[in-house]
Amino acid sequence: MEPTGLINAATRNALNGVERPTSAGNLQRIIVNMERWRWMPENLGAFYVWDSVPEQMTSVHEGEKVLLSEKIVVGKSSSPTPIFSADMQFIIFHPSWGVPPGIKSQELGPALRSAGGGWFFSSGASSVLRAYNLRVSRGGHAVDPDSINWSSVDIHSFDFQQPPGPTNVLGIVKFRFPNKHDVYMHDTPERNLFGGAIRAFSHGCMRVQNPIKLAEVLLARDKGFSAEQVQEYVRRGGEIKLTNPIPVHITYFTAVVDDAGKLHYRPDIYALDGRVASKLEGQTVNIATASVDKSDAPKPEATPTGEAPAKAKSRSKQKAASSQGFNPFSAIFGN
Secondary structure, three states, rough: OOOOOOOOHHHHHHHHOOOOOOOHHHHHHHHHHHHHHHHHOOOOOOOEEEEEOOOOOOEEEOOOOHHHHHEOOOOOOOOOOOOEEEEEEEEOOOOEEEHHHHHHHHHHHHHHOOOOOOOOOOHHHHHHHHHOOEEEEOOOOEEHHHHHHHOOOOOOHHHEEEEEOOOOOOOEEEEEOOOOOOOOEEOOHHHHHHHHOOEEOOOOOOOEEOOOHHHHHHHHHHHHOOHHHHHHHHHHHHHEEEEEEEEEEEEOEEEEOOOOOOOEEOOEEEEHHHHHHHHHOOOOOOOOOOOOOOOOOOOOOOOOOOOOOOHHHHHOHHHHHHHHOOOOOOOOOOO
């Protein structure tokens, strides 16, 4: 357990022996993880990226060598990071961000409706979008958000884009491996999220603690780029199509063996072990796992501009409402 200085639910459960794994449970967990290995590609690739969701870590592998290991933020339990393999094809510097369908319906839509809705009721809709530098279009044509009755339209028929910039939720660089889940790896302006032991805050995408270093390692291998050449892209932006797509394996192993042959257990942050064991056994199997207590988790920024709380409170009620309803920079709503 990470030292927090707090007596919280996880501390109490540990002291009381609540949900302490048993030998039988650990055996089930090993079997579950052996089954997960059967789902993996037989050939991982000579050079590949390994994203471990339970560890909330990413690593770059060349054969048996680990070239880089970095912390990542993964999806929260209500929007878990999916488990799959895909080929990275693009590295994009200073990307735009398109609001995904889930955030449109769950956060942005309610914020637009509660802000006034449009149709000349108020300028609340434009203030919501302006607060987060979002631009709205429909069918490729820009629209006036205050001319739309957001209570009666299908928000999914509109596109919302956030251009590159210091507050863009994707940060400086995005690693794209096209997939049906529409998830990827990217930078983030919320550096505080990497401080906790549990880093499950996103809508499914993986935020990388040191994305520039990751880009340097990948582009050195694929393009022969130097660190200086990568920094040039950091300065001016641009999209790089990889010559040789790099396999990315997003995995969920809660029992792993290190090079010395020692077995280690990882937190089952999505409580999936019991579900897999139940499918294997054909009956309900409960596998105890350590409680995930987020009381010591890093808190999201109060406002997108990082204003002090006292100053933020002086904002108008309308803008405060929009901030609470939809904040793409926060740990709660970020992609």
